[in-house]
Amino acid sequence: MSGDERPDGGQVGVVDEELGLLDRFVELKQRQWFLLTGSALVLLVLPFLMIDGLSVLSELLTGTDDFAGYAGLPSLVLVFAIVVIGFDLLLGYTRLLSFGHAAFFGAAAYGAAIFSEQVVASPLAMVVVGGLVGTLLALPIGVLSIRRSGVYFAVLTLTFAQMLFFWARSPGAWLTRGSNGFIPDAELTILGYRPDTPLTEALLVPLPETVFGTVTVEYVLVAVFALLAILMAYRIVNSPYGLVLEAVGQNQQRVNFVGLNVFRYKLMAFVISGAFAAVGGALFAIHEIAVGGGVYPDSLYWIQSGDFVIMTVLGGVGSIAGPVIGAFVFEYIANVINGASTVLFTGPLQPVLGEFTLNFTPIWRLVLGGVFVLVVAFFPDGVRGALASLARRLSDRFGERRREPATADGGDD
Amino acid sequence: MASGADPGDADAGAGPEAAGDALLTTDNLTKEFDGLVAVDGVDLAVERGETRAVIGPNGAGKSTLINLITGLLEPTEGAVRFDGRDITGLAPHEIVQRGVSKSFQTASIFPTMTVRENVKIAAFAAEQGSFRLNFLRGRDAYPAVEELTREMLEAVDLLGDAEAEARNLPYGDKRRLEIAIALAADPDLLFMDEPTAGMSPEETRSTVDLVERLQEEMGLTIVLVEHDMEVIFRVADRIVVLNRGEIIADGTPEAVQDDPAVQEAYLGGVEL
Numbered sequence: 001m002s003g004d005e006r007p008d009g010g011q012v013g014v015v016d017e018e019l020g021l022l023d024r025f026v027e028l029k030q031r032q033w034f035l036l037t038g039s040a041l042v043l044l045v046l047p048f049l050m051i052d053g054l055s056v057l058s059e060l061l062t063g064t065d066d067f068a069g070y071a072g073l074p075s076l077v078l079v080f081a082i083v084v085i086g087f088d089l090l091l092g093y094t095r096l097l098s099f100g101h102a103a104f105f106g107a108a109a110y111g112a113a114i115f116s117e118q119v120v121a122s123p124l125a126m127v128v129v130g131g132l133v134g135t136l137l138a139l140p141i142g143v144l145s146i147r148r149s150g151v152y153f154a155v156l157t158l159t160f161a162q163m164l165f166f167w168a169r170s171p172g173a174w175l176t177r178g179s180n181g182f183i184p185d186a187e188l189t190i191l192g193y194r195p196d197t198p199l200t201e202a203l204l205v206p207l208p209e210t211v212f213g214t215v216t217v218e219y220v221l222v223a224v225f226a227l228l229a230i231l232m233a234y235r236i237v238n239s240p241y242g243l244v245l246e247a248v249g250q251n252q253q254r255v256n257f258v259g260l261n262v263f264r265y266k267l268m269a270f271v272i273s274g275a276f277a278a279v280g281g282a283l284f285a286i287h288e289i290a291v292g293g294g295v296y297p298d299s300l301y302w303i304q305s306g307d308f309v310i311m312t313v314l315g316g317v318g319s320i321a322g323p324v325i326g327a328f329v330f331e332y333i334a335n336v337i338n339g340a341s342t343v344l345f346t347g348p349l350q351p352v353l354g355e356f357t358l359n360f361t362p363i364w365r366l367v368l369g370g371v372f373v374l375v376v377a378f379f380p381d382g383v384r385g386a387l388a389s390l391a392r393r394l395s396d397r398f399g400e401r402r403r404e405p406a407t408a409d410g411g412d413d
Numbered sequence: 414m415a416s417g418a419d420p421g422d423a424d425a426g427a428g429p430e431a432a433g434d435a436l437l438t439t440d441n442l443t444k445e446f447d448g449l450v451a452v453d454g455v456d457l458a459v460e461r462g463e464t465r466a467v468i469g470p471n472g473a474g475k476s477t478l479i480n481l482i483t484g485l486l487e488p489t490e491g492a493v494r495f496d497g498r499d500i501t502g503l504a505p506h507e508i509v510q511r512g513v514s515k516s517f518q519t520a521s522i523f524p525t526m527t528v529r530e531n532v533k534i535a536a537f538a539a540e541q542g543s544f545r546l547n548f549l550r551g552r553d554a555y556p557a558v559e560e561l562t563r564e565m566l567e568a569v570d571l572l573g574d575a576e577a578e579a580r581n582l583p584y585g586d587k588r589r590l591e592i593a594i595a596l597a598a599d600p601d602l603l604f605m606d607e608p609t610a611g612m613s614p615e616e617t618r619s620t621v622d623l624v625e626r627l628q629e630e631m632g633l634t635i636v637l638v639e640h641d642m643e644v645i646f647r648v649a650d651r652i653v654v655l656n657r658g659e660i661i662a663d664g665t666p667e668a669v670q671d672d673p674a675v676q677e678a679y680l681g682g683v684e685l
Contacts, residue, residue, distance in 0.1 A: 016661040034481065180589075199435045239548035240537045250523045254591075257521070258535035259509035268546060347571045 032234065039230050043223040046216040047074040054336075057312060066340035069194075069332070072291060075219045077331045079283045080227040084311045084323035085233045086276020091309070091318035093242065094269045095249035096149075100157030101308050103141065103164050104274040106300030108134030108281030109288075110168065110176055113295045117184035123195075123221055132160075134278020135271060158302055165300040176297070183294030193217045195290035218290050222283050233320050238273070245269050248255045270319065274334060276306075314372050316382025320370035325383045333371065338364035414626060434504035435642040436461040436634050437482070437513075442491035444477055444658075451477040453658035454468050454491070459602070464628055464635040465508055466645045466666075470678060477636045479604055482510040496601065501573065502684050504542050514600030517608050524580035528571055531579050535597035536561040547553055559567065560595060568631075569623060573598035585616030596627070603627070605637040619643065624648050654678065 015203020047069075055068035083105055091098045112130030119125070145156040168176040174184055188195055193202050195218035198206050203216050236242045244265050247255050256262050285295050298304065307330065337360050361368065379386040414643065437459040438460050442477040444452040453473045459465050467475050484505040492501045500508055506599045509515075510542065523531050535557045540545070553559070566572045569589040579590060588608065593602060608624065609617040621644055627633050628648075639645050645652065654662040656678040662669050669675055 075495050236548045240541070240550075240552045240558075241546060241548045243530060243534055243552045244537070246526065247523050250525060251521060253517075254521045254523065254594065256505045257515055257517075257533070258594060259506050259507055259538040259543055260534075261504075261506050264544045 005299045011085060032231075035234055036227070039227055043078070043226060044215070045211065046077075046223075047219060048218075050074050050077070050213045051214045052210075067336055069336060070339075071214060071216070072287065073215070073335055074214075074268075074332065075283075075287055075329050076335070078222045079280050079287055080308075080311060080327040080331060081324040082226055082283065082306055083158055083220075083277045083280030084315070084321055084327050085229050086273040086280075087308050087319055088312050088319070088323045089233060089236060089245070090269055090273040091312055092156075092319065092322070093237065093245045093249055094266060096146075096266065096270065097154050097309070098145075098157045098270070098273070099302065099305050099309070100141070100145075100159070100161035101155040101274070101277045102300050102302065103157075103283035104134035104138050104277040104286070105159035105304065105308075106161075106168070106295070106297075107137050108278035109285040109295040109299050110182060112184045112282035112285040113289060114175065114182050115180075116188065116268055116289065121184070121186035121188050123188060123190050126286055127225065127279060130249050130282025130285060131275060131279045134281055137273040138271045138274025138278070139267075142267045142274070144373040146266045146270060158305065161295040161300060161305055162302055165297055166300070168300055169297045176295075180292045181295060181296040184293075186289065188290055190217045190221055193313065195221075195286070218287065222287070225279060225283060227277070230320060233276075237320070241265075242266075243281060295359045297321070310368070310372060314375055315382035316379075318381075319384055322384035325387070329371070330368065333364060333368045337367055364365035430476070434461045436496060437636075438494045439478075439482065440492045440494070442478070442481055443489050444474075444481055444486060445489045447635040449580060450658050451597065452481060452488075455655075455658075456659055457653060457663075459634060459636055459658070461601075462628070463625070463650040464637070464648050466649035467636060467638045467654045467655060468645065469638070473655040473659040475655055476606070477658075479515070479606065479636075479638065482508075483513060483604060484628055501646075501649060509538070509598055510543050512599070512601035514602070515596045515604040516591045516606065517587070517594045518610060520584070520591045522579045522587055522591050522594065524578075526579055527576050529566065529575040532565050532593050532597045533558060533562045533572065533591055535594045536565070539597060539599040539681060545584070552672070561599075565593045565597040568596065568627070585620070587611050588612070588616075588620065592623065592627075600633065602634045602636065603636060605639075607638055607640065608640065609641055615643065621647055631637055 015391075035367065050069035050073055052068075053072065055065045057066035058065050062068075083101070087098070087101055090098055108130035110130075111133030112126035115129045116122075116126050119129075123340070140156065141160045145153050146158060169178055169198065172178075195216065197217045197218060198213060199215040199220055200209055236245075238266050244260060248262055248265055253261050262289070281299065284299065288294055294405075310328045311326040312323050313326070314329055315324065316322030340360050375383055379389070381388070435458040438458070439457045442452055442455040442457070443609065444448065446541070455474075455478060457478075460622070467605065469475050477486065481488050484500070484503050484507070487502055490598065492499060493510070494500065495511060495513060498511070500511060502511075502571070529554060533552070537545075537555070539561065540555070540558050566575055569592055571586065571590060571593060579587065592605075603681055605624070609620050612620060624635060624637070625648055628635055635648075638647075649666055651664060652662070652666055652673070653660055654669060654675050661674045661678060662672045664672075664681075
């Protein structure tokens, strides 16, 4: 309104503003498509990279293929990626540290598994039912825990999850089959295919066997949900709602004093984050059942909750890529390095390590802890932050001339 | 007096007492902390469009009074009425939604967000109410919010720094940003807690100009707690003096200055 009084600066300012707004809108749309197609491409070649790619790398470095991924690993990574993408909405944006997300993960896994045996062994229905069970559980736990903040909040969520764990182990054994685990007597099929059917067999369109031979139908199912999770998180983070969550993380009192109901924002962040954990939990059940396994009380245990925290912080909080990277690094150490039970270094590393023999199985948590400490001590933004600073350094060195005008902006970040 | 929540009773009480158009009234507002009376039976009437200063020695109960009105504390006794409605005991965000905004003593902002985003959060709250689960559209896709944000940034002269990270602003600009946040919440009444504290003389001058402009251009009613007498005499229409939780004087700056009780409180009993 006072812009009219200043014909020189005011008018120009208004035009600039509207252009900027339109630009930002177009940019957002473009970024979203870029994100979607980019993620889809990465997810499509991930099994190839994790199995064949790591096998080549492992052979090169150690002379053995002990450090290669195995067939089930890519979908396991994505299952946990879905959980921690949601976990980071709570930890990285809203700055609420929950120590009880195993409750939603485990409850959803049990819900899906029990449903598959009692009702129908349809993976899609299992995701819906498990997802609902976990999400509905997040609501009352959230209502009771959000009233407190900091350590009290963390301990309250931990307590609820532990109560559920103890219940599942014995008093609830009539439903969960206790420590024996719930191994459903059910044959899963995804659109008529066994979960481990290679995609190349299931599709009418022939795909190159060398690259897509390790993509299974189960992996495709998990990858579709991972893609949805990434898209959903992206929408949330870039929406007005996400803006408020970020604000709550930085200054709750001010959010209150602009007239926003902080409690409800925090509660919904908790429930949404619980929903991601629940969908991940249901997919975890599908993943386990597909290989003849089942769901155990461990998925409700506090160590499971702690692992979500480690994955998120390891990958880097406050982003979407960070948790995905964290899930990858964590699961790689937990399954591959752990599985490389006795390694004899005979490759190019031999001059450095000698004829070195090491059994990783009893010490994989030590390896994980060491990696975690190193990353967090030197890169507060986690592996994602480390990769980003590496990329920035490389582009500074090689792209200096080309990106001259942008340097000032980029340097500030 | 504890039955001040009865609307009929409170209306009758406010009628003859506040001859003008009172926007905010407190009725026997009292707050006790473990037997210590911090605010003691305060009857205050702030008229629409005026700038009212609240002064008093340290510990006089100024902050407690404001916290009672803005909902941060619940009164032990008494009632607060805003725009004809009882707002006693409402949560802070509900009171803000009814049109009472506040800037804090320390610049209360969102440090790692941009200046524009800082204001935009308040603009969303003003446009969309206290809670909305809206994540289908981008945060930049609401023209009314963008417009309000731009207006507020322009009002405090921060449009040029809109994309800067808030924590990198100089102190005076941070305070101005906070005022923009408070304004974007679309208040009728703005509380300012020591708006010039810690400012350089230059920053103080521009803040005083800003306060005057807000009142004239936006028709805001302003209540400010302030220690700087020069600032008070420039902007305040009336001054309320608190001492030991009680109002000891209420009037024009000149009248208050000459009041013996005020001089006693400042120079006699309590050392400032």
